[in-house]
Amino acid sequence: MNGTQRKWSGWSWWYLLFAIQFVLALWPPFYNKAEPYWMGIPFFYWVQLLLVIVAAVLTAIVYFATDD
Amino acid sequence: MQDVNWVALTIFVLLFGFITWLGFAAANWRKGDLDQLHEWGLGGRRFGTIVTWFLVGGDLYTAYTFIAVPALAFGAGAIAFFAVPYTIVIYPILFLVFPRLWNVCHKHGYITAGDFVRGRFGNRWLALAVAITGIVATMPYIALQLVGIQVVVGALGTSGTGIAADLPLIIAFVILAAFTYSSGLRAPASIAIVKDILIYITAFAAVIFIPIELGGFGKIFAAVPAAKVLLAVPGPNTTGAYGAYATLALGSAFALFLYPHSLTGILSASSGHAIRRNAAMLPGYSLMLGLLALVGFFAIAAGVANLPEYAAGFQQFGNNFAVPALFLHSFPSWFIGIAFAAIGIGALVPAAIMSIAASNLYTRNIHREFVNKNPTDKQEAQMAKWVSLIVKLGALVFIIFIPTKFAIYLQLLGGIWIIQTLPAVMLGVYTRWFNDWALLVGWAVGIIAGTTMAAAVNLTPTYPLALGGFTFPGYTALYTVILNLLVVVVLTPVFNAMKRRTPIDETVSADYHA
Numbered sequence: 001m002n003g004t005q006r007k008w009s010g011w012s013w014w015y016l017l018f019a020i021q022f023v024l025a026l027w028p029p030f031y032n033k034a035e036p037y038w039m040g041i042p043f044f045y046w047v048q049l050l051l052v053i054v055a056a057v058l059t060a061i062v063y064f065a066t067d068d
Numbered sequence: 069m070q071d072v073n074w075v076a077l078t079i080f081v082l083l084f085g086f087i088t089w090l091g092f093a094a095a096n097w098r099k100g101d102l103d104q105l106h107e108w109g110l111g112g113r114r115f116g117t118i119v120t121w122f123l124v125g126g127d128l129y130t131a132y133t134f135i136a137v138p139a140l141a142f143g144a145g146a147i148a149f150f151a152v153p154y155t156i157v158i159y160p161i162l163f164l165v166f167p168r169l170w171n172v173c174h175k176h177g178y179i180t181a182g183d184f185v186r187g188r189f190g191n192r193w194l195a196l197a198v199a200i201t202g203i204v205a206t207m208p209y210i211a212l213q214l215v216g217i218q219v220v221v222g223a224l225g226t227s228g229t230g231i232a233a234d235l236p237l238i239i240a241f242v243i244l245a246a247f248t249y250s251s252g253l254r255a256p257a258s259i260a261i262v263k264d265i266l267i268y269i270t271a272f273a274a275v276i277f278i279p280i281e282l283g284g285f286g287k288i289f290a291a292v293p294a295a296k297v298l299l300a301v302p303g304p305n306t307t308g309a310y311g312a313y314a315t316l317a318l319g320s321a322f323a324l325f326l327y328p329h330s331l332t333g334i335l336s337a338s339s340g341h342a343i344r345r346n347a348a349m350l351p352g353y354s355l356m357l358g359l360l361a362l363v364g365f366f367a368i369a370a371g372v373a374n375l376p377e378y379a380a381g382f383q384q385f386g387n388n389f390a391v392p393a394l395f396l397h398s399f400p401s402w403f404i405g406i407a408f409a410a411i412g413i414g415a416l417v418p419a420a421i422m423s424i425a426a427s428n429l430y431t432r433n434i435h436r437e438f439v440n441k442n443p444t445d446k447q448e449a450q451m452a453k454w455v456s457l458i459v460k461l462g463a464l465v466f467i468i469f470i471p472t473k474f475a476i477y478l479q480l481l482g483g484i485w486i487i488q489t490l491p492a493v494m495l496g497v498y499t500r501w502f503n504d505w506a507l508l509v510g511w512a513v514g515i516i517a518g519t520t521m522a523a524a525v526n527l528t529p530t531y532p533l534a535l536g537g538f539t540f541p542g543y544t545a546l547y548t549v550i551l552n553l554l555v556v557v558v559l560t561p562v563f564n565a566m567k568r569r570t571p572i573d574e575t576v577s578a579d580y581h582a
Contacts, residue, residue, distance in 0.1 A: 018160035025153035026318055028310040032146075032299045040286030044298055048152040049358045055156045056351035059163065063348040067341075 014065040017058040024051055072225040073396075079405025080224060080412065083266070084243070087259045087413050091247030094254040103446040106179055108252035108453065109428045111336045113174065117345045119257055120337040123421075124346060125353045126260030127333040128158075128324065131216035131415035132209075134267070134360055139387040141364025145296025147309065148361055153317035155354035158324055161494075163347035166325065167340035168497045168580040174335075175579045180425075181331055181493045182433030188496050190571025191504035192437050197511050198489050199433035202328040203459075205482035206426045209327070210463035211475040213422070214241070216415040218467065219385050220408040223392035234468050240416065241464045248420045248460070249453050253336055256420040263417050266410035268356065273407070275359045278366045278398050291369035306539040312530045319546030323487040326494065328425035329418060340582050367394040385472075419460070427455035477527045484522055484545040488514035491549075491556050497580065500573050506559035514552030518544055 024030065025048075034042040098114050100107035115123060133151075140148035169184065178184045181202065186195035214237060221236040247255040282288055289297060302308025324330055337343050372378050372393040381389040395407050431452040436443060443451070466475060492507045521531045521544045533540045533547055564570070 015160075015164070018164070021156055021160060025156040026314040028299055028313050032301070032310070034298060037286075040284050040289060042289060042297055044146060045149065045358075045362065048149060049355065052152060052156055052351055052354045052358060055159070056348065056354075059159050059351070060348040062163065063344055067344065 012062075012066045014062045017062050021051075021055040021058055025055070073401055073404060075401035076405035076408065077224050079402055080220075080409045083262075083406070083409035084240075084412065087262055087416070088243050088247065090258050090262065091243070091251060091255040094247070094258040095251040097254050097258060102250075102252055103449050105428065105431065105445065105449045105452055106177065108449050109179055109424050110332065111253040111257055113336055114338055115257060115336050115342070116338050117342045117349070119261075120333070120342050120346050121349055122260040122264050123257045123336065124330075124333045125350060126256065126263050126414070126417040127329055127421050128350075128418075129267075129353050129357060129414075130209075130213060130418040131411045132212040133357065134411060134414060135216050135219060135388050135391055136212075137357065137361050138364035138367065138391045139389075141361050142367050142390040143364075143387040145292070146299050147313060147316075148364060149358070150313050150316045150320075151361055152354065152358040153314070154320045155351070155357055157318060158321045159347045159350060159354075161321060161325060162334075162350070163344055165494050165497055166334050166347075167343045167582075169331075169493075170335060170337060170340045170343055171582060172497070172575050172579045174340075176575065179335065180328065180429045180432050181326070181489065182429055185489075185492050185496060186433065186437075187574045188500065189492065189502075189504040189507065190573065191508070192433075194492060194504050194508050194511075195433050196437065197508060198492060199429040201485050201489055201511075201515075202326075202429050203426045205486040206328055206422050207459065207463060207466070208475045208478035208482055209329075210419050210422045210426075210460065211466045212479055213415040213419040214463060214467045215388070215472055215475065217412050219388050219392055220411045222384060223381060223389070223396060224404075224408060237467070238464070240412070241460060244416050244419055245457050245460050248423060248456055252453075253332065253421065253424055256417045256424075257336070259413065259420075260417045263410065263413045266406060267414055270407040270410045271356045271360055273399070273403065274363050274366070274395070278363070278370075278394065281398055282366060282369050288365055288369040291371075292365050296368075305537060306541065308541065312541045312543070315542035315546045316529060319487065319543035319549075320483065322490055322494070322549070323483045323545055326486045326489050327422075328429055329422040332421055332425040332428065363391060363394065367391065370394055370397055372397050419463070423456040423459045423463075424452075426459045427452040430455045480527060480529055481519060481522055483529075484518035484548060485515055487545040487549045488518070488552050491553055501560065502556055503560040503563040504571060506556045506563050509559055510552040510554075510556035513555045514548045517551055518548035521548065 031044050031047045033044065036043055038046045095102065098112065100112040102108045106112060137148055137151050173184060176187055178187060180199065182195040182199040185198050186192055217240050218237055279285055279288060299309040299313055302310055334343055367390040372390065373382060378389065378393040381393055395404055399407060431448055435451055488511045491502060491510060525531050529543055530541045531544045531547060533542060
């Protein structure tokens with residue numbers, strides 16, 4: 001039981017996955033372009049929506065990795 | 069305004085009738101003693117992962133969001149999409165901070181952020197500042213939910229003069245007030261499930277069928293003026309629209325969880341575990357919000373702004389009418405009823421949670437602290453019920469008698485104010501290093517600077533910060549909370565050196581873990 005508590009409270013290197021989300025999401029030069037289009041949707045829009053899914057997967061990985 | 073759409077109106081009223089019944093019936097759901105504040109105001113902290121998912125989703129993604137984000141895309145273009153990075157960064161924050169806060173609140177019976185700050189820093193004036201900021205920031209937010217109802221009811225074609233014009237809104241308010249009073253947080257929790265299902269149906273119908281009607285996404289984006297499709301590339305010596313976009317996303321994300329209604333939703337979960345699981349599951353809503361932002365572009369492509377039948381609506385509600393007009397234009401009557409009910413019910417859920425959160429704050433951190441120090445459980449719960457009525461009545465009066473744009477301005481200022489509680493609440497979860505009076509001074513500096521800066525840019529969200537020949541246009545809330553933190557960090561050693569008696573921290577580090 002003590003072991004789990006430690007994981008709950010302390011730092012985990014898995015949290016660095018959150019940093020990836022922050023940087024990708026908050027760096028507009030990375031996605032502020034129209035090309036390439038996907039189904040007629042400019043890059044700016046579809047890549048940010050894709051990023052939502054990527055972020056959800058990363059968060060889920062952190063959840064499973066830091067939890068038992 | 070166009071004629072009354074009877075089919076749509078009938079479905080709308082039937083769905084409203086259903087959730088009214090559900091709101092009252094919810095009092096018996098996971099039954100608890102509603103004469104206790106944590107039962108009425110937090111649903112007895114009994115909601116598991118799934119209910120928390122619906123409740124927090126229904127709480128954070130409000131009807132106003134669903135109207136205003138597409139409206140911003142419709143009017144201003146790409147900048148509106150900041151809502152997407154915003155929803156990406158909120159979940160790590162939820163994951164890292166709130167399970168700890170849930171644990172400490174559960175251990176000590178805290179119901180509000182003010183309770184936590186009072187216990188952690190032992191300063192009732194700091195707790196008072198947190199409570200007042202929460203209440204003041206929440207009021208215009210409730211008012212904006214009522215605007216959401218106003219817009220869809222207007223779009224259904226009901227109209228009248230004088231009191232008749234506001235009658236649908238007053239009816240919606242009475243329903244909301246009554247079931248919140250009788251069932252507490254259980255009412256919005258049960259209604260949130262219906263609301264979210266309706267919203268998902270509407271959102272998917274909108275992003276699948278309307279593009280087909282309009283001839284595909286290629287045609288839609290071709291119809292959008294080029295300047296609106298992407299962010300303007302910043303010129304020399306400024307971060308331009310890029311800085312504005314990123315700071316709006318980050319600042320709004322920090323502000324979100326400091327709002328009292330967010331905390332109420334989160335604290336009603338049955339464990340810190342349920343919150344962590346939700347941080348991984350809630351992005352389902354983010355995707356929907358992003359797709360809905362695109363609906364603003366559909367409205368441009370459909371040309372609804374130029375159709376004579378919607379002219380009166382646009383005149384009355386401005387760009388907020390874009391989504392309702394598009395739905396009227398694109399959907400059959402029966403589905404318009406469902407879509408508008410989704411928005412209307414979507415307004416009731418957060419409005420109920422917000423009023424509960426505001427009354428918890430008043431009851432715990434103002435009334436109990438300064439008026440009646442030893443209330444019985446029953447007196448405390450009764451006080452909260454009455455305050456929830458007063459808060460909603462205030463919002464209703466505001467919307468009926470004061471132009472909508474003031475509610476929008478106040479909501480903007482509310483975001484700048486609420487973020488000033490970040491050092492005490494969010495960082496307080498991790499550290500007790502800050503001096504309580506330094507936190508209070510930092511809070512005051514942040515509020516004053518934020519209000520002044522917002523006034524200087526005519527109550528728009530971004531302020532062009534000039535530093536050494538560079539201009540950084542960015543979200544005022546984020547800039548001022550950094551200033552607030554600097555003040556706290558500088559003053560903490562100063563105040564500590566003045567050897568004031570350091571108040572006792574009633575929490576210990578083990579309280580923050582499961």
